[in-house]
Amino acid sequence: MGTNVLPIFLVRTYLAPASDYRTFVDVTTIADDLAVFHHGLSTRRLEGLRPDTAYEFSGASIRTLERPGGELLCRFATVNDVHFGEVECGRMDGRSDGPIQRRYSHETPHPELMNQTAVREIAAIDPIAVFVKGDLTLDGSDEEFAAFEACYRPAFGESLHVVRGNHDAYHDQGRYDRDLWVELPGICVALMDTVIATETTGAFTSDQIAWLEDRVAATDCRVIVMGHHQQWVDGKRSDDYFGLHPDSSDELDRLTARHTNVLGYTAGHTHRHRLRRMPCGAPTVEVGTIKDFPGTWAEYRVYEGGVMQVVHRVSEPEALSWSERCRGLYADFGMHYESYALGSLDQRCFVFPDRES
Numbered sequence: 001m002g003t004n005v006l007p008i009f010l011v012r013t014y015l016a017p018a019s020d021y022r023t024f025v026d027v028t029t030i031a032d033d034l035a036v037f038h039h040g041l042s043t044r045r046l047e048g049l050r051p052d053t054a055y056e057f058s059g060a061s062i063r064t065l066e067r068p069g070g071e072l073l074c075r076f077a078t079v080n081d082v083h084f085g086e087v088e089c090g091r092m093d094g095r096s097d098g099p100i101q102r103r104y105s106h107e108t109p110h111p112e113l114m115n116q117t118a119v120r121e122i123a124a125i126d127p128i129a130v131f132v133k134g135d136l137t138l139d140g141s142d143e144e145f146a147a148f149e150a151c152y153r154p155a156f157g158e159s160l161h162v163v164r165g166n167h168d169a170y171h172d173q174g175r176y177d178r179d180l181w182v183e184l185p186g187i188c189v190a191l192m193d194t195v196i197a198t199e200t201t202g203a204f205t206s207d208q209i210a211w212l213e214d215r216v217a218a219t220d221c222r223v224i225v226m227g228h229h230q231q232w233v234d235g236k237r238s239d240d241y242f243g244l245h246p247d248s249s250d251e252l253d254r255l256t257a258r259h260t261n262v263l264g265y266t267a268g269h270t271h272r273h274r275l276r277r278m279p280c281g282a283p284t285v286e287v288g289t290i291k292d293f294p295g296t297w298a299e300y301r302v303y304e305g306g307v308m309q310v311v312h313r314v315s316e317p318e319a320l321s322w323s324e325r326c327r328g329l330y331a332d333f334g335m336h337y338e339s340y341a342l343g344s345l346d347q348r349c350f351v352f353p354d355r356e357s
Contacts, residue, residue, distance in 0.1 A: 032067035070304025073186035080268025081289035085138035090329040097332035134165025134228030165228040194227040202229030273343030295323035311348035
């Protein structure tokens with residue numbers, strides 16, 4: 001299909017002073033009808049685009065996602081690594097290397113700023129459900145859990161579904177430790193507790209795998225499995241793997257291979273966007289953190305013919321300014337955080353393959 005001139009449907013544009021402009025444009029979001037560009041502290045959001053169509057904008061060539069067939073049945077959203085109680089970003093192992101970013105004492109703390117912005121943007125898509133995939137807090141204190149609830153519960157009520165992460169159980173806390181099975185129009189979501197209390201790493205128990213298998217086998221509906229820890233799929237096999245233990249990861253792969261209605265697995269924990277494949281071929285996905293760069297959450301559009309993941313970067317000016325400050329975190333350790341955390345566009349925005357065809 002030929003390249004078209006990108007139509008200028010500017011629904012919302014935030015403009016920064018010229019001195020704040022970066023020298024490049026990030027294409028942060030692509031959907032079947034939407035493209036969002038960030039240029040430093042400026043955002044351009046273009047809607048009304050045609051599915052599966054090539055466009056150009058400010059030197060960037062893009063193609064909108066192909067729209068799955070049939071009607072749009074529902075939208076839901078996920079967010080992870082929200083970290084209420086955190087006061088600085090970029091510190092590693094107590095060292096002074098950085099750069100380390102902090103908000104001023106008179107400013108809204110960054111977890112509140114970024115999560116309140118995310119809540120407003122998520123609410124604007126009118127989601128049927130919102131799933132929070134762990135690391136609700138810095139250290140699992142009552143005050144931190146209360147701050148999380150005060151931010152998310154009033155907006156989403158009973159449609160909010162929550163599971164803990166490693167930061168929420170370092171002192172053997174048990175809040176949000178239940179596996180949840182949530183049935184939505186056209187999709188079922190299994191939100192799994194992957195936490196090993198007091199540990200950074202994660203795992204599934206045999207009882208959890210049996211619980212998941214029973215529910216997946218009992219439905220003809222498509223299923224997405226979610227948890228906090230990312231799946232191990234390759235590399236060195238180790239009991240100290242930073243994410244989901246290799247044995248548990250293999251169990252999830254084998255279950256997914258047996259049940260082609262399971263579309264894939266999505267997680268947080270790594271503070272990055274990444275798309276890999278299980279040995280059986282199903283996607284295993286990581287969604288970046290909301291609290292610093294790139295400051296993102298994920299929308300899922302469920303059509304009769306398939307499911308689309310669309311990652312959004314929070315774009316209200318104050319939140320965007322904070323996430324831009326965090327692009328260079330961990331530079332003193334030789335890490336290029338912005339490319340690590342943002343990942344590639346096709347790892348953020350895509351349509352899950354249909355495994356039953």
